[in-house]
Amino acid sequence: MFDLLPHLLNGLTLGLLFALIALGFMLIVGLMEQINLAHGSLFALGAYVAMQLTGPRPPLPADLAKLWLALPLGWRYAATLVIAPVIVGLIGMLIEFCMRRTYGKDPLYGLLLTFGAAMVIEELIRLVWGTRDYVLQVPSAINGGFLFGDLIWSSYRFYAAGIAAGIIALVWVLIEKTSFGATVKAGAHDSEIVRALGINLSRLRLLVFVFGTMLAAIAGIIVAPIWGIRPHMGVDAVIPAFLVIVLGGVGSFWGAVVAGLLVGLCVGLAGAYASEWSLLSMYILLVAVVTFRARGLWGKKSVLEV
Amino acid sequence: MRGRQISRRSVLKGSLMASVIGGTGSFFGPWRENHAWAQGAKPIKLGLTCDASGQYGNSGQDDFRGIKMAIDEFNAKGGVLGRQVTFITADTETTPATGSRVAERFITREDCTILVGALHSGVANAITQVASKYGVIYMNTNSSAPSEAGENCSRVKFVWDGNGTNFSKASVKNSVDSIGKNWMLLTNDYVWGHTTSAATKAQVEAAGGRIIDNLLVPQNTRDFTAYLLKIQQAKPDVVATAIGGDDIKALREQVAQLKLDGKPAWINNQQDWPDVWGAPDSLFGVFGTTWYHKLQLPGVAEFVKKWQAANKDGPIPVPGNVSYNGYMSTRELLRAIERAGSTNNVKIIKELENLKVSATDRMQHFDAYMDPVTHQMQQTIYLARRNAKPADNTDLFEIISWTEPKSAADDAAPTKCKLTPYEQVPTVDS
């Protein structure tokens, strides 16, 4: 039993990270009925931009760079956590502008478009930063390990899980507790009526999409110190994101969160007790759940079903 | 069927026929470079099958830099047999199916008579199959699965990297004696991982140690916390890893963050320089390599300078084992052509099979030789660990031992490798 506890804890922290990775994807699928296949590439881009900003050669004029580098790493990191998603959000904005032509058509077109965008972003990453790996530096306060119950744990992991929980809470407040969230939900449900209520739907969609891409970028920044940074890292993110959404059910916020935790627990426990099955276990979990619950745990009927 | 007229014995004849069927052969289409060769000497064209994207995109490009350097050196000296050496390269995407197609293109469309470059064993196998169909020589520069020189060996393929068995033989016995007998294995759940771990296991047991657990890690694992916890719970003396690709990079990060390096001791397989360079702070444990740019041997410093001059502002500041293997294999290939005095494939193969390179020439501690039975280069195997007192920011390794080729040789390989007889190799000449 005591052997099991660390693995449960590990599974939960892992689950929070999975939920964080899926969050931006979930927003765009749930609120815009668009599958954003570029989610993974934007995730990677977030990590790269953050690495560039916190690294020794920030993309700034020499004087500013000196000032910036004089700041302690902790400050730079904290600032980056805000700046990098904004930069990635601008790319998201570009994608949304292209995406507009697919609204109201077969969702396959949005898929094709974002697949193309994903390829372009990955190749641009390779052109700008090369094929090598990078490391995202994190402040020493959240780095290293600590001893707990005879085992060494990674501090960063708990920090990451904490941030993930915080961001999940923030997104929840935004969607469930603000008028903006309500408008977005209404827009997803019935786009005509929100327009007839005087709401600028294109701006609303733009905001949601950009917000989704910013969340992808944040997930990239948070996960990068664990996974490492490389051009094709996005693929590693987009698949779990998919999985979490389907498991939780399209359009369900808590579905995604619970599914993320479930997947984390499943992978974590399988890693300890049936290690070779750990990655496969999440697919088996998905098939098992979706066989009995057609729309995932809390999924609703979606426009994308037709 | 018209195609049956084309002889399968010779690529050259085949492509000639194709152009005869197609007309005069003078029109080469919009993409074909159409040179008039000076003095009628047609260049020797190499096809460089280097990954530029996918898991080994980074290493593939480092491989390419070494290969290109050797080609440039020969061309600066006036080429080989008085002919220039040219090349073409295309992204093999770390995908075997692409490797296959690229190899077909290079051989049948670009008239390459030799292929060079490999990281991923699947891609290398795909290329090998196409190459051996046409009898085209293939330099497997950096794919280090033991099977490359075992069951998947080929008469036309030469393997230039040390493999998992070589590294285990160099590292295990010593570690069992000096560190402890309880070993745990961390094995990537695919062929390379399994064969590498099997080699380690055999060595551990032969040295009187025992394997207390073998954790199989699925490919594409990014989070190793579950395994690290499990290892801490099991408390082995030594953990031997056979984790490759992007997975080992993630593992390195995570072990480094926890500072788990030390208790237990970690024995890793070969760490490729392009992978290390991206995350130098995460090096941990003891690991293998075939070459290091700060070896205290004659010629190394000059080589590094030349390499740097050729790759100014490149993503990696110094050559590592991957670039080294690319360079060495290409250089020895071109030398073999010179010695053979011919570009006939079987003649070159025979030259390479009898290849012996002195320690000085290889910039390693011991003389190296090509094993004629397995086609694997038998070379010095180095063990290294993270350098606590680096001389500069590229000085990441501390070399702790070097093992001579014979002591690190994979004894099982010759029984697994069956090379096709020369007579069955299609003739290739350029």
Add this chain to the structure above:
Amino acid sequence: MMANSTTSSDAARLVTPTMLVLWLVLATVPLWITRIGLYPYLGIEILIWSLYALAFNLVLGTAGLPSFGHGAYFGIGAYAFGLCQFDIVANLWVCLAAAAVVAGIAGALVALFISHRRGIYYAFMTIAFGQIFWTLAIKSHSVTGGEDGLLKISRLPADFGLVSFDLTDNVAFYYFVLAVFAVGTAILWRLVHSPYGRVVAAIRQSEVRAAHLGYNVWLYKASVFTLSAALSGFSGGLFAMAQLAAFPDVMSLHQSGYVVMMTLVGGGLVSFWGPVIGVFLFLTARDVIGALTNAWMLYFGLLFMAIVLFRPEGIAGALSAAVQQHSINALRRRGTSAMRLLVGGGR
């Protein structure tokens, strides 16, 4: 949709004029392919992938079911072909049949789980199953050779009892694949335009309406998926012959994605021949661009985006629109009856 672009007389035919022209053009490919800077092997891959994409489009275009893990069946077919050759009997026909049957069984198994789904959940489930098959292919390396691949698969001779053709040469194999492709396209054409195909197309329009008309929607969805998987597996068997090996990568999400993209780019949603156009464009461009630059992904990404932005109906759609426009203008201008024939031939 598909019915719009074909007249009823064509739909009833076994071999349409378009088909015949295509086959004839393809039959001349080995004569000139090297002259335009390409090579016969590429022709082989294009034909095999075309057949695969057509099989895939049975699910995506005809039935409107988004299957994003179709590479699994292609890959399973390749493995089945190799294993049959090694462990059962080295006979081309038996092993190609085995490739189709094994992939069909895998497809049927998956169809059991997914056929009551639609849209996004259907898509996601196909991805999950695709990933499972892919992971298993890498994991069961004692059977599949794992990432090393199932090697040393040979191009078995095409034995017709009296005569036997050796297929080891690329040009010979090209003609064999072309013959198979011709039969395959004829069968698929008939299938799509059969009563069965029309029910499947009706399901694409509206599952509810089809169910009200008394069709067992589940059974149709499951059978069309199984059929498509079997044909994909068959193409996979051919691919194993082409590559002399079977590798797990064709089963990955990325590679499964490519066949979707090829089909969409070509215009598979509006035209029977769309997937073939897409495959031709994709593979040729990738080969040529790949030889020129390592950054081929950039150009393809931009191409996909451009297609969505400017020609969402795909190349086939754009072509047929252009032909129709041209014919109509011509008719308006001259009003000759000869031009009517052109409209007929513009399909």
Add this chain to the structure above:
Amino acid sequence: MILEVDGVDTFYGETQALFGASLAIEHAKVFALLGPNGAGKTTMLRSILGLTRPRRGAVRFDGHDVTRNPTHEIARAGIGWVPDDRRLCPTLSVARNLSIAQKRTRFRNWSVKEAAAIFSPLEYLMERDCENLSGGEMQMVAIARALVGSPGLVLFDEPSQGLAPKIVGDVLATILRMKDEGIASLVVEQNAEIALSVADHAAVIDRGRIVWTGEAATLRDDRGLRQRLLGVQ
């Protein structure tokens, strides 16, 4: 005139649904648009709102041409809409459905509280999700939603549809109440009697054409005319 529709042609794809349709609504007056099912009544509302854009003709609201404006700007100018199927967001509470519709215009601005006060039961339903409301309650929310948008004109699409007679009475009372507050209404109805009971002016539409327009009282009192225009009721 608060709204003038001038010779509007509207199409669905290639099918024409309105043929040169015109109507004019005075400030703070109730206008009834009558006609059988499929005559083009809903299309008229959609044309006014720009949801289905007219190919020809003009829509002027409060003196400004809004024919080419995007829907949300037309709404922001002060046109409210009560669709026939209510179209509330089922997963949101009543309060949220109202709050997202709130906006300020140059007409009288309504708070959620004021709008809810018109229908007394609404105050107790504020926190309930809209999917759990009865048909009558939904209609009240839909009207309140139009009100909090501070409109100068509200378009009612079949307001009596599927409602109990008592509730229909409440709805009509509300329309009159809004008239007192200076809000004009365009009531589209199949049921002429109901609409005419509150209307000041009326028009009859048939197969996309306005076939009669005039005082509501004329139509209300002239049974023969009504029968000729609208068939037996």
